[in-house]
Amino acid sequence: MKFFLRDQFPLIFIYLIQIIVITSIYWLDGYHNWTISLYAALLSSCLLIIYLLIRYITNRSFYQRLEKPLTSLDDFTNNTHQTPLTEGLQQLLTSQFRHYKTDLHHYKYRLEGHIQFINQWVHQMKTPLSVIHLIIQDEDDSRFTAIGDELDRLKKGLETVLYTARLDSFEHDLYVESLDLETVVRSVTSNQKRLFIRKRIFPSFQFKEDVIVASDEKWLSFVLTQLVTNAIRYTVEENRKLHFHSYKRGIHTVLEIRDEGIGIPQSDIPRVFDAYFTGENGRNFQESTGMGLYLVKQICEKLGHRIEIESIVNEGTMIRLIF
């Protein structure tokens, strides 16, 4: 109704001016019978109101739709066209919508193709990695150790690519089950044993018996791997420990991962979960992509786990996962 009145306002305005103009012309001409003038004005106003009413009633659904915002793309296909104006507009919108949708489909298709390509590519890269891994496995020479380290980095890089690409289709790739938290943590640290040993950092576990959490094993392992490799990378001194501690906080299970590393400056903490944010430590340490913690945060949100971070420069960083 409001929209309709606003739309017709110029007409009503012009009409009022017209009445005043015509009445004053008669008045100035010497015709001083104001009751007749009033009667004429009243009569023509009635005509206007009838016109407006008819107009409103025929186009009512159209005006109502204009006032109501769309909730989704498919919302506007329900058409109730009555007058040439609404029908024309509907046709225009429909054809516009069709073009728009074609474009959208086109990009969606291309994006899906791209993701598929990346997935396939990562998997193809894994065979050469396996071969190199097998070749150097029984060698114990500093050169092969160096190759092994680089191999680990490649592997981690590929994993990150894979998980980033998968993040969009998260729902299709989710399998939530009851997991024993300690088992998951131990298998993650065990997978990173080369890194631990190379940096002379060893994990320390403090678990209450049988901590069971509901989560997806693969995504959770990925999150833990990111956190563990970060913690090791930013611990510069040797013979430090990486502490894993789990406890109950109310109904929630908390997993605390505390390192004794260089810590994160207070000013950087609010932004560590942003994509591509590397902060001060990123500038001092190479190969920070700023993607690790961003992915961690995204995945945790999707899994429904909360994440907290605390850090003191030169003393270490503590990350809490709250299940």
Added chain:
Amino acid sequence: MFKILIIEDDKQLIHLLEKHLNKFGFQTQSVDDFAKVRTQFEQYEPHLVLLDVNLPKFDGYYWCRQIRSISICPILFISARDSKMDQVMALENGADDYITKPFDYEIVIAKINSQLRRAYGSYANAHNGRTTTVEGLTLDVERLSLSLDGQEIELSHTEAKIVDELMKKAERVVSRDRLLEKIWDDQAFVDDNTLNVYITRVRKKLASLHIIDALQTIRGQGYRLMPNWRKNE
């Protein structure tokens, strides 16, 4: 001797796998024509199949079903795909286990052995556990025993792993990192100080077999086992 058929399209990977499996006493063959996997299977009649998922022409699931229609031999998948869905697919199509790339030799060997044991009973007569021998000193990894000239002592799990690694690389230096890596498993890991303790224990056990000064410390590098016990006599 157990026969293993490897269905994989990467030549280098086949080569490495075959070399390693042969070392462990398995007979191997790989598929060269991916249109005739089934025929080759029938000709070779393997005891176990290692199967990749991504293959030319048809995928591994297809060949797994084909093999299943004529045989119940254990089938182990080796694949780069690591999603739950792929593993479920593999098992649904008749596979017995799934190994993801990149993998360790140890995992492949362990899984093969466990499948063979399950399918053909104890493999003791076909394949006498795994032993390593250096100059008459014999380590039985399965039974955790070390013997020399009829004398036998028992080792703990971790000690056996250390001795195994040192014996495999006899006369060469084994770095501390490598020993740490070898004895680290899911449930237990050993840090620097604990490794020192274990080395001391291994020395004592060797001494009880009258092997003295064979386990040498190479400063800054690691340890070396010198088979010098024969010369001392």
